[in-house]
Amino acid sequence: MFYVFDDEVKSIDVDEIGKNMLTLGFITVGELERLAAVFSLPKNIIELCRKKSDSSFLTKFINDDFSFIRINIICNKTESNNELAIIISKNMMIIVNICDDFSFNQKCFLNVLSNTACESATLEKLICSFLETIAKQCSAQFDVQEEIAMLEKEVIDKNVCKNFAELLIEKKRELLRLRAFYEQLIDATEIYIENENELLDEKSYKLFRLFRDKAVRYKENTDILRESVTHLWDAYQTSIDARQNEIMKLFTVVTSVFLPMTVIVGWYGMNFKYMPELSSRFGYPYVIFLNVAVVFSLIYIFKRKRWI
Numbered sequence: 001m002f003y004v005f006d007d008e009v010k011s012i013d014v015d016e017i018g019k020n021m022l023t024l025g026f027i028t029v030g031e032l033e034r035l036a037a038v039f040s041l042p043k044n045i046i047e048l049c050r051k052k053s054d055s056s057f058l059t060k061f062i063n064d065d066f067s068f069i070r071i072n073i074i075c076n077k078t079e080s081n082n083e084l085a086i087i088i089s090k091n092m093m094i095i096v097n098i099c100d101d102f103s104f105n106q107k108c109f110l111n112v113l114s115n116t117a118c119e120s121a122t123l124e125k126l127i128c129s130f131l132e133t134i135a136k137q138c139s140a141q142f143d144v145q146e147e148i149a150m151l152e153k154e155v156i157d158k159n160v161c162k163n164f165a166e167l168l169i170e171k172k173r174e175l176l177r178l179r180a181f182y183e184q185l186i187d188a189t190e191i192y193i194e195n196e197n198e199l200l201d202e203k204s205y206k207l208f209r210l211f212r213d214k215a216v217r218y219k220e221n222t223d224i225l226r227e228s229v230t231h232l233w234d235a236y237q238t239s240i241d242a243r244q245n246e247i248m249k250l251f252t253v254v255t256s257v258f259l260p261m262t263v264i265v266g267w268y269g270m271n272f273k274y275m276p277e278l279s280s281r282f283g284y285p286y287v288i289f290l291n292v293a294v295v296f297s298l299i300y301i302f303k304r305k306r307w308i
Contacts, residue, residue, distance in 0.1 A: 005121040025094040026109045058187040074181040108133045124204030175226045182219040260294045
């Protein structure tokens with residue numbers, strides 16, 4: 001589907017598009033192949049839309065008439081990603097919907113279409129508006145700040161769940177993917193600022209610089225969140241070490257308390273003929289009293305020194 005910005009935004013057929021009309025299009029890869037001859041698209045662009053791309057890097061193609069970029073969009077917390085391509089020519093912006101399982105790409109396109117005023121619409125504003133829309137939507141989908149705060153509270157309260165380590169690893173992976181997405185947006189903006197084929201108006205560079213600064217801030221915020229997850233992991237490991245130390249301390253105290261009893265029992269377990277306590281009437285109660293006295297004395301000493 002193609003829309004032209006005139007006195008109002010209106011749908012237009014491909015054969016009605018004029019060179020001086022500001023046009024915004026949203027098509028699939030199949031539609032792009034059928035319209036390649038109409039727009040005189042180079043084969044490189046078609047091939048770049050067909051092939052599988054590396055989700056970590058921006059794919060680009062630039063000649064005298066077209067600027068092409070392919071972006072992998074991180075629009076949800078699953079491993080599945082949305083992909084789209086942006087083709088820029090004179091007075092025309094075409095968004096190629098390569099993969100859109102959650103209708104994310106189409107929603108962003110419709111958002112730009114409905115929020116752009118016809119009287120002030122330019123090709124540069126459409127590009128910046130679309131990039132900013134997908135950046136904002138992805139940032140909203142990945143609002144993990146509250147989740148990290150809840151995990152921090154669990155560590156402080158010593159009430160972590162069984163899969164706490166898995167959750168931290170998952171959050172770190174999500175933030176890494178989101179960071180890679182923002183890097184693609186920054187790279188895309190740099191391409192438009194360079195404007196090698198001079199399809200864009202130099203006066204609009206300020207728009208792209210403003211968006212680039214926003215994308216950099218998004219990326220920096222993501223880095224801060226990744227550092228928070230790293231610190232949270234350190235705190236979690238510290239809490240585990242502290243808990244293990246408490247257990248070892250308990251075992252040490254128990255061993256220390258009952259070790260004298262072992263010595264006493266071993267002492268009076270020796271089979272010597274002349275041991276006064278063996279023939280004494282009060283020998284057995286004496287040994288019991290001695291053991292109890294030693295245990296309680298050690299417990300008192302440990303508590304006074306705050307070892308237990």
